[in-house]
Amino acid sequence: MDGAAPSCEVFVLNGDTPAYWRPAASQPPMCVLEEKNPAVFLHGQLHFLYQGDGGILTFDVGDETFGWLPQPPCPPRKAPLRMTELDGCLCVFRGDGYSRRCHVWLLRDYAAQRWEKLCCIDQTVWPEPERMLLRSGWIAPLGIFHSGDNGSQKKIVFGTGTCVVFMVDLYDGGVLLPEILFKPHQSIAGDFDDTYNYPAIGIFQESLVTLGISTEDTIFSSPVTKAWLDVLKWLPARSVLHASLVCREWRAMVTTDRFIRSHAALHARSTRVMFVSDPIVGSFTDLEDHHVNQPHLLGNRGLFRCSQPCHGLNLGSWNLRDYLYNPTTRYIESVHVEVFERDASFAGRIALGYDYEIDDHVMVSLDYQKKNMETRYYNLHCHVRSLRGSWDLVDPPPRPVAIDVLPAYSNGKIYWVVEPKLGPYSAVSQLVAFSTWDREFEVLQGPPCSNFASRRVSILELYDAICLACYDEEKNAIDVWRMKDNEGAWCVECRIELEEFSPEYSSQRTTLLSSDPVDGRILLNTGWSLGYYDPKAATLETIYTVGEGGGDFGFCPVIVQDSLVRPFMK
Template structure:
């Protein structure tokens, strides 16, 4: 016999089904707190029947004056800003964020503060043309200029779907539009819709990128930017269609306004500012939009000229019952974030001025939500002065967002098993296998798999992996042109490579390399073909041109790469001003000022990252002259990645013109040429802080090709301890024990017609899938 669970209220015992009914009328936040009462209450309040019942009852229709709070306005509580926020769908909103949480599209439930990050939205792969290659190293074409995201719900399957529509491709032979869908809480990645948009008459059709599509009655409504065309997408079967033509001609719009779509009174609404009047707005409704008898009807014409302090622009938010006599009110928001109520009958006349429901100037900054109800005598909201206010509708909801993509992917035992196998393979092989299916691609692009692959691929000591930059043009770097050294040796190919204009490449830093070519810095992963240009910091407010040097570091605390740029003003005139700027790789492409370095860095010696710090050689042409005891030793400028602080330390006793900084055994190594002995000394710091020569390379005993003027150590082989040397035309391994040299690759590069001497550029790379997307479209 089943036992009926009851709860005590005073001296009365109530069954759970009574609480089930009572709690469904309460706001979402108190109900969410009740989940912690017991496990049975948590299960009950999280069940789909209760969530659906609460959604209906907590947002039951009400009147603006006599009824309850039918609608609410929502203001974000994040530390940054957002734009392109959609109207609530079962309480969920889709918004584009650009703040401390990170850039990209998110699904938010304001009631429960649940925030779900959507994958591949920060800088969408289908949108970005600057990222020349995809994970498999192949060119990703076509790449679209415009994009649009929307949130919908399929009642037949109970799925929440996010769709995105791309238009205006860079490749003229590609489809004019391309549509993809992402299902929340489903183990899949972005996939093409079942049907793609029909080919338009104008190949250059563009979707309206400033506003999200309108979702209504199972259909998405996309407004085209050029012309007045609207296309629809059925969220269920993912097929496209078209509603009746919009009831407006181009001549009815003025050059400073646009036609906009929204939802109003359960219908699709189009509104625009008339060309004949800067203060007059016309609103149309599409009646029976989901039937063949769909037709456009003019709802009203709102003339704001007679309003006190007329706004520059208005936008309808919702339509509500007025005083209970069947009268309707349209709720508008203005460009000044003022919320107005306008009577539908007699709208736009001086006899019926709008009712001010929310005025930020009179608001009390104590809450983030404002009820559109008569009981709210003083509107309460929170605005931040550094960000423009954004208002949108708000619904009470306990609808869950589901799991993140990473949680969904690794919840499958089969996927976890495949991840254990794939993480042992080379990065390029994994990139190629990511095209097998969308589940695999979703898995290998998660941070969890990338970190696991990086750890396991570098556990076993192997010979340094060397690639050569090939076919580098004179004016820019094509980092997709990497040739594996082993393939060149086997094939015997000797292509002409990097020009005499020096290409300086850093050692690998957790899978990424930094290269400098013609004063332009590039960040790339040679294993995957990933490449992005790092733009230098802008000129300062006095338009002074800063010359500088850039280095790449890794912040272990955040697991992110950081580009550090040091520069000084008026380098040739010996009048300088030091400064430091940092940029989070894959972030907002914003250079942030950091602590100024105490000394200037030598621009001719590239910096090196080792064990959480970036090192540069101090340029002694600037700053105080060293004492006689320190004159024989170099100084090193050190930037701590965690503390974001500078310090100057004493380097090894070498003040000779050729110095190279590199990482050796996880620590800093300073390689100095010694003309007196015709050798290269590789210095490292011992535990007591003293510098000592770890290796000594007797260059004088080698062939004339390996001279002090051209030879630089690049890495040490962890297998046999030999040192890799580079002259620009030859690569060889030097054994410090036997002093033997083995040349593994060389080219005979002669002068061209312009008298320029060509040389190749070798790059040491690590097996890694790290591909932070660039901070640009």
Template sequence: MTTGNKRRVVTPGGAQVLPEEMMTEVFLRLPIKSILCFRAVCRSWDALLSSEEFCGLHMAKAEALPKMFFTSPTAGFDATAMYSSSSSGPDDGLMFTLDGVHGDIVDMTPAPCRGLTLLHDAVAPAYYVLNASTRAVTRLPPCQGSFSATAGLGFDARTRKYKVVRLFYGNFSDKQRIKCEIYTLGGDHGDCWKPAVEGVPFRFCRAAAAAISHAKWDKLFPVFANGFLHWLLLPLFLAERPRAAILSFSVTDETFTWVRSPPFVVSAVHLVELADRLCMVRDLRNVSFDCSMLEIWKLNDYNSGGWSLEHRIDLLHHVARDLIEPQIIKVIGSVGNCESTKKIVIATSRRKVVLYDPVFQTLETVIAIRDNHSSYQMDQSALRISLYQESLVPVHQTNEEISLSAPLAKATREILLRLPANCTVQFKLVCKQWLRLIENNGFVRSYYLHKNMDRKPKIMLVGKGAGGYGFSFTPLKMLRRVPDHDIWLDTKVVCSKPCLGMNLLSTELKDYLYNPCTGFCHVYHTRGPSAHIPWNIPSYSCIPEDHAFAVGCKNVGLGFNLSMQEHVIVEIFYHLKDFKSRQYALTCTVSACEMGSVQSSFQPPLPVTDMPPAYLAGVLYWMSDPRLGQNYERVIVSFDISTSMFDVIPCPSCIAMWNSRSSSNAFVVELEGRLCAVLANPDAEELNIWKREHDQWDRAYIVYLKGWQGYSLRTNVVVPWAVDPKDGKILLNTGRKLGFYDPARRSIENLYDVEELLHVRSTEQSSHVGVLERNHIAKNKPYVKNFCTQISSFQLHKFSDEPSSSLSRNNFACSRGERSLERSPVYTEIMPLIPILYEESLASYPLRRKARCLQ
């Protein structure tokens, strides 16, 4: 772009059009979206519209009304949606979505730094730089010291580069723990954080520690103004140095300095940049109960530290309760065409934005935001609202992002998405690029969605693992013959339903967190016996229940913490269970699978049955036990994992009623993504299934089991495990049998039968060793049923869910016509192989736990 001579833009056909200066004036009046499209017209337009000079001129055209965006978590809390200020909620105005950014634990700078915004995801943990106008986002490389850190975004006027500056605590073994590192977007140092030129001088170490603590507890980002990043110091530090309230860092020189305190006690304040000047906002509501004023002080000179009072905003006089009741009120910036007429933007913890006009001294509410998805974030100091500028500033991608966006990487990604999980995991060893691709959170999430989009029930059989450790998993389709009894289980095992790619296998003493597809495993010991119980409770006065879905005196469930994005094991352990006196004593322990934390200060409001809980959307559900305690009706006990809160939900009236003389059993399951309550009626041999939608209970299915061998409710606990979305058949599990129930034909198609497995095994052995061996097997059948054997290796295969003909009886007449002796199953006997539902996934947790702070 030139100013001395007026060049004309020449089209490919040779025709002359408007001079470049006039074209520039036209382009400056276009919105960002149009400019991005026009860059693709030709190379000359791309060069003009991408030049730093044009980007600066376009950004200088300030808007009179504020342009804002706000964040809201998606329904699964595994992504963050960005909405424009023109929308009133997450129903409209969606700008873009950041996948893998956990929307409920997200902080961002309330005002942009020359068009760019810094965002922090404390769960990952990770930093992002984004341009809200162009929707361009880059994730910064991993950094050390994530436990306690604070970071800000600044602009180096000398190099014309953006810098992210972090203050953090180093390792305990470091001579100086307080450190400072810098990442330069598009810099010459590559994709790495580098130490500041002078580091953190010793005289600033305690101030830097105070800045980290204040930013951590109050969710405060440093403010960039006049080429400096400014951190407000913890008030306790001011007792030592009352004249130093702010720590400043020169983005250009990479040096620290002090800023003197204003002429008042620095308390209930925050920093903000207004008209390129550093200002301090003082909330007098916290100083005096009768006062409802905000004071805005401006720093006049860095050397002398002189401050002057610029504005006094009377909140009560103008908008009454709108700015009096919120706990948090922050000034986040200013908007306008010139300095004298700029309006001040005020945001509240109630997701409202108010404009203050200094000329007319009026306040006007311009935005009121509502959330569709409930938030788990208890701290309201994170406003999740930010200003943004119409800017064309590029967001420089990291080398890893560039390599993963290459055509070859995209093709590799599509191939890996279609491979079995165990093969995909092995391909991590090919090269570093494939390792980064497979371990990328976005790829792991895409793999899970791609492999499970059909929602068809997928079944494996669980046996003993190799080397005496863990378990092996054999697809039902791959079981062409009865496996050797070397892999038969020698202990009772109860399997959970899959929870986002993971399963929990529980024995009396241990719980195993497994990914059956990859073999990932982590072992947790049962914590109930070691939990603290009152001195007057008799020890272990509890007899375990006797059916296939109970193990010991504990009830264990696997769930997922949506806000922390990690699996959680919730264990309810009974120390006392006396049905005659209705007395009980239990403890509840919650174990986080990634962070490794264990909490045991939870107490369910009611006793629960021994049936495993149902997991749905971050909540675990149990059916209460009306045989214990003071409540003689059935209700559903829920536990919200993210908030660690128990609650009680009413049951359908036919299930809530309980009679001590009735043999009916009730429990909860998850079917088709809905919470369902099941009433098992042994007299009628029926399962009545009710589903809960929109806080209302409706009858979903009736399963008729009369006459079906092995599914009698008098001798079995029959659990509806899943529903096939293709034909609506219900998968039933008794622990000894597994089959699909057809509601239309009222028939059952067997998939797996323990008795048949034992029979086939005995037949195979007798055909090889003759009559003497048959006599030996018959003589030692009790030994075979206890399955104390050696161990074989893992069998991990991709399969479809068609049952093997050698282990299933698909002929309805054969299953139902010939009546055989219906014996009462002894569930304390150990099943040789037990079925398990699973989801294809790459989910796993690192062996080394990451330290994270989500205060």
């Protein structure tokens, strides 16, 4: 344009080396091409329309040379020519909105450059309903449908600017009357009074072919980059984040899914304790830094509840809102289910798990639309989503889940304690399990805890298995039951006697947080003190305390995995 010499660059996809733009082997002649008409690929050539009926520029993608084809002998019109591929041939058409006609030509003989006029669609002879329906100023052929014996009967399919699809019989022997196949008002939600609001329509081919080398393949194509991956993945997540500032190459590498998965697999058992400083902004403080930055105290302004880590992420709730956290990277995402209003007092309303098949986290949201402890009636709804998907309504669990017990995830399943005060009465404890793989619920028998309905319980993962803690407040002890092989059989893991460590630790306010993967000690939390209990020696070591401080106020510790996981929820 403006006297500048035309030029051509190519970008080779699916090559053995990273793709980039480079000059073509030859450069095009002086020409002006139709900007709004995309090129058509056929017979190893890309075809471009000249402006002003000047012909067709061809580009051989093999030897990267240019050529020329004549346009069909069509009379000049105000409407520009358009080009597509039809029935395996190059097709040129002109849809004239003024004369309400559309002329279609096919290049049947590519070598001889011989054009054949396929048809002329004349809307002026159509019945009034069809003319009004196809009131758009343009019509474009989409494909040819072969029917009859040996495919002898041909029908051509057209699309229009009003998103109507119709078909005409090329061998009806007379006027080509339309057979309406698709109307947007019957199939697409929305207001289409304005022509410009109609969506585009076209023919697409299902395919699993990837477009070129992936970004990750490009990044890891260098042996040096692969070597740095093996080095950097051993560093803690915070050190990796600092290393990402060294150069753009390192930053690109450590933010890829390949590096994040390698790092997560290596540090899956690397956990640490952090304090929640501000749940709304996702502010967490390391236990090791407590002498530098005293953790904020959380009290009766709202109860913060947080899950155990699940593949690098934690799910927490605070003041009627739910949040997804990666405390290591200071990531926070608000979790909102718009389809219903949840019960603010329901502790297990959203649970977090992981699906190994799709390599993504899964969230399960439960909602009591109605519940009555006196009549034991309840109405429970359930929605499920992966972090890269959207909420789907699924069948609710067959038993009600506990109102005040957080769910827990372990080995491909999310577990809830069954609410003993709702639904059919059961003399034994029960659990509801949700498989993140097949998206189905099942009911499992719980441990034989005495007076289960009247005792405080919690469910969590310890020793790589799901465990249930039953709090015996009369004897100031905690019974820890472990499920064997995820099949519903239970055994007593240990009994934590707290009388010796009272009043700092009591069964009334102590909760279990996690187990140490090295020595098997269990981390206990009272809200004012943190301590490791050794089941073998029956000893308790306090690792941090702030004193009771009075009232309902205390700190809120969270178990965190060292992780770089970055969920994509938007």
